Amino acid sequence: MRPFRLLLIFALFGVSYAVHAQNQTYKEPxxxxxxxxxxxxxxxIVLNFGQNPSSEVNVTWRTNTEIKTAYAEIALATAAPRFWKNGKTIQAKTELLDARKVEDAEVMAHYHSAEFIGLLPDxxxxxxxxxxxxxxxxxQFRTASDQPDQKFSFLYVGDAQNYILELWSRLIREGFRTAPDARFFVHAGDLINRAHREQEWHEWFTAGGFIHSMIPSFPTPGNHEYRAKNKGEAEAKQRSLSVQWRPQFTLPLNGPKGLEETVYYMDYQDVRVISLDSNRDHEIQAKWLEKILASNPxxxxxxxxxxxxxxxxxxxDNEELRNLWKPIFDKYRVDLALQGHDHAYARGRVAPGENVLDGVNVKDLTGTVYVVSVSGGKMYNLGEEEEWSDKxxxxxxxAENTQxxxxxxxxxxxxxxxxxxxxGELYDAFELVKGENDLNQFIELRVNAVPEKNNSNTIPYRD
Structure with missing residues (x-):
């Protein structure tokens, strides 16, 4: 068969498939x-770092309630298959989650957790x-180095939330393929859609699979991690943190009292990484944040x-939150803010602040860089640029309509x-260079990225 006839056949099949695909109605599994x-x-099975990732790593997992005693075994990894001979066994803490009366959860399980402490760095x-x-x-996992300037990478994603197993799975797995040596994973809220729903948490863990068990997660709660647990809470217009959140993650307990494991921080080499809970108790967190930034080494x-x-x-717009927290970010020159919620992508920055020294050339310098991103399958339209410039x-x-x-x-x-x-397309890039007086030079690198994606040049999100 001649080459042009093959091309014609492929082209015809391509047209036929495209027409068929456009007429399909999506069916959720x-x-x-x-x-x-x-x-x-x-x-x-999920890993979390402790406050000091060079020596502290935590693991959490689940079984049914028949398993009353559980263990974790840990050893220095070597190429020899019997590396485990030099390991040790740790009895886990076991916690009962009885959520049989919680709508969407309706489950009883044992969550087990073990803290690996006194580990060697790097x-x-x-x-x-x-x-x-x-x-x-x-x-396998790797601890942080005790050399602050040693190079490392981490991954950050916005809302997984919807179509988690169907569509978020490809995203997190592509992230792992792109950065297989990433040391941890920041999840900027709305990991699932309905806070207590067992199926959605199971989808989240299944979608990530072994990635959750090898790359420690650093999650912060979104509004969808809060929901009424019962009719009484619903009638009182109260919301509770997902009943699974605290049992299934073992996070640093260094936040304000009552906000443990939603407000916390870790020091990874020369980076202080902080989780704030933007759903509640904003003023309490503002005081705590001021304290830990004032003493941040x-x-x-x-x-x-x-x-x-x-x-x-x-x-x-989150005006009240911005007015309360942003002055603290400005005062202590927070470098990067990683956010979710808006189901689109936007990246921008603010001026270095009023406390820049006299005589310093502020051209190409920047204050905090703010990023909003989405990783799941639910999309919103972009707002106008004035959403930033007016503030x-x-x-x-x-970007819009893009995971x-x-x-x-x-x-x-x-x-x-x-x-x-x-x-796996490079969509955005920039670099910050730390200079004198902690001022950051900003280097724009998006020229190397693919063209902007929006509703006019992507497959329509809504028919």
Whole structure:
């Protein structure tokens, strides 16, 4: 068969497929309730760092309530298959989650957690979890270096929230493929859609799979992690944090009293990474934030929270939060703010602040860089640029109708930010260079990225 005839056949098939695809109605998969129930075997295995990631790593997992005693085994990883001979066994703490009367949860499970402490810096460890008979596979992780300027990368994503197993899975897996050496994963809220819903949490853990078990998660709660647990709370217009949140993550307990494991921080080499809960108790957090920033010994400060100071979408302004927290960000020169909530992408920055020294050339210098991103399958339209400029910000790069993940690399005085689409295209990039007096030089790198994506040049989100 001649080449031009082959091309004609392929072209015809392509046209036929395109027409067929446009006429399809999307059908969501259905999951039986048995799918997400706990069993005798460990599942939902997830790592979290402690406050000091060079020596502290925590693991959490789930079983049914028949497993009353559980263990974690850890060893220095080597190329020899019997590395485990030099390991040790730690009895886990076991916590009962009885959510049988919580709408959407309706489950009873045991959550087990173990804290690995006294670890060596910049070292690969292997671990497994189980009850002495039923064990997980061996997983590996690496601790932070004790050399502050050593290069490392981490991943950041906005709202997974909707179509989690269907569509977020490809995004997080592409992120892992792009940055397989990433040291941790920042999740900027709305990990799921309905706070207590067992199926959605099971989708989140299934979508991430072994990634959750090898790359520690650094999650902050979004508004969808809060929901009434029962009719009484609903009638009183009260919302509770997801009943699964605290049992299933083992996070640093260094936040304000009553906000543990939603407001916290860790010091990863020369970066202080902070989680704030933008859903509640804003003034309490403001006082705590001022305290930990005033005593911050680290070169870089990165804060994640859910509701943006500068919105990507129209009608979603968070003025009260911005007026309360942004002056603290400005005062202590927070370098990077990682946000979610708006189901679009926007990246911009603010001026270095009023406390810039006299005689300093502020050209190409920047204050905090703010990013809003979305990783799941639910999309909103972009707002106008005035959403930023009228509030003292400058918007530099946007996207709509696009799933994205971000890779952030820190090495000494340089921080590089890269945003990628779900198929691995470089979508946005910039670099910060730390100079004298903690002022950051801003280097725009988006010239290397693909053209802007918006509703006019992507597959329509709504028919």
């Amino acid at each position: 259905k999951f039986h309730t048995e799918w997400s129930k706990p069993s005798l075997y460990p599942d939902r 070292t690969t460890y292997a671990y497994r979890v189980g009850d002495g008979e039923r064990w997980s596979e061996w997983f 680290k070169k870089w400060t990165i804060i994640t929270y859910h509701h943006p100071f500068f919105s990507a979408s129209s009608g979603r 003292g910000g400058q918007r530099d790069r946007v 994205l993940f971000q890779v952030i690399t820190v090495e000494g005085n340089r921080l590089k930010f890269e945003s990628y689409t779900a198929i």
